[in-house]
Amino acid sequence: MTSTPAPFTADDYAARLARAAHAAAEAGLDGIVVAPGPDLVWLTGYRPTAITERLTALVVAPGSDPVLVVPTLEAPDAEQAPGAPALALRDWTDGQDPYAATAPLLGPAGRFAVSDNAWAMHLLGLQRALPDTTYTALTTALPMLRAVKDAAELERLTAAGAAADATYEEIKGVPFAGRKETDVAGDLADLLRRFGHTQVDFTVVGSGPNGANPHHEAGDRVIREGDTVVLDFGGLLHGYGSDTSRTVHVGEPGVAEQTVHDIVREAQEAGVRAVRPGIACQEVDRAARAHIEDAGYGEFFIHRTGHGIGVTTHEPPYMIEGEEQPLVPGMCFSVEPGIYLPGRFGVRIEDIVTVTEDGGRRLNNTARDMAIVH
CATH class of the missing domain: 3.40.350.10 (Creatinase/prolidase N-terminal domain)
Structure with missing residues (x-):
């Protein structure tokens, strides 16, 4: 690519x-x-x-x-x-x-x-x-030793993000219903490698109630018509990480699934809009979390809003309450709010964002609307 x-x-x-x-x-x-x-x-x-x-x-x-x-x-x-x-x-x-x-x-x-x-x-x-x-x-x-990326590192992270985006566009076209989570996870791994990744670190496929576990390991559950499916995948390309999440639906979503997805999408947008030099990392978390709390789902957002990325897929800085480290141009991290309803379904949307001189730039650019798969 x-x-x-x-x-x-x-x-x-x-x-x-x-x-x-x-x-x-x-x-x-x-x-x-x-x-x-x-x-x-x-x-x-x-x-x-x-x-x-x-x-x-x-x-x-x-x-x-x-x-x-x-x-x-x-x-x-x-x-x-x-x-x-x-x-x-x-x-x-x-x-x-x-x-x-x-x-x-x-x-x-x-x-x-x-x-x-x-x-x-x-x-x-x-x-x-x-x-x-x-x-x-x-x-x-020295939590920030590797946090600020130079131009060559940003080039690699941008390429990794583009490869993850290409993987997502392709995975939407594979069959979901009637196949195991592990089958779709295997497709994700194959696609990441096809688009240049030399290392696949994770391929989360959480269908139906399994999507309420943020780090669900793909298993033998057969995906069904009507399932909401959380996809979270990434690895290393040119030695630098990718990490993106999208939530898809097998067939047309119901009102509850669409409503929760819209809330998460809007929260993710609020988190990205908050990114700019000089603000504390916790402000990104606060912006995304406030939208979910205002919608009445605060207790179901059970993890931090983001983590740094570079030569590993998880590293400082972390977008979490109490982290007062200011954002600096060149920092790269995820913005990934989610809502997880036990026994029902989960929704997560994640992009990697880099801090620019006057705001933030996404390194993942696929559509964030709920995609319909088959």
């Missing part, structure tokens, strides 16, 4: 590493320790072929060169990572203590943020080697 974007360069990764070091200093940290996972990919482009019990850790400390500690047998792969020119590599061999090898990079009594997906055994190993160091979660200490 779209041309493949140019790969990120060593300079791009060097800039991200410098940004991380600066953010750590601003937060009063002595550095950050990054395990294999999305943070490591974003900072270095390195994704180990397998995540094992062997320690791999990136140490980024203000005033020092970033160092990637890797097992010796994986060093050749690490040397080929696109961000490797901006790093020093330190390898350790089986039989050595990897925590003793990492300890000199941290210092005896520093305070560090550790990526959220680090294995407990590795964090405990570092604590044994350096008992006077303290650690906090990276998302807690």
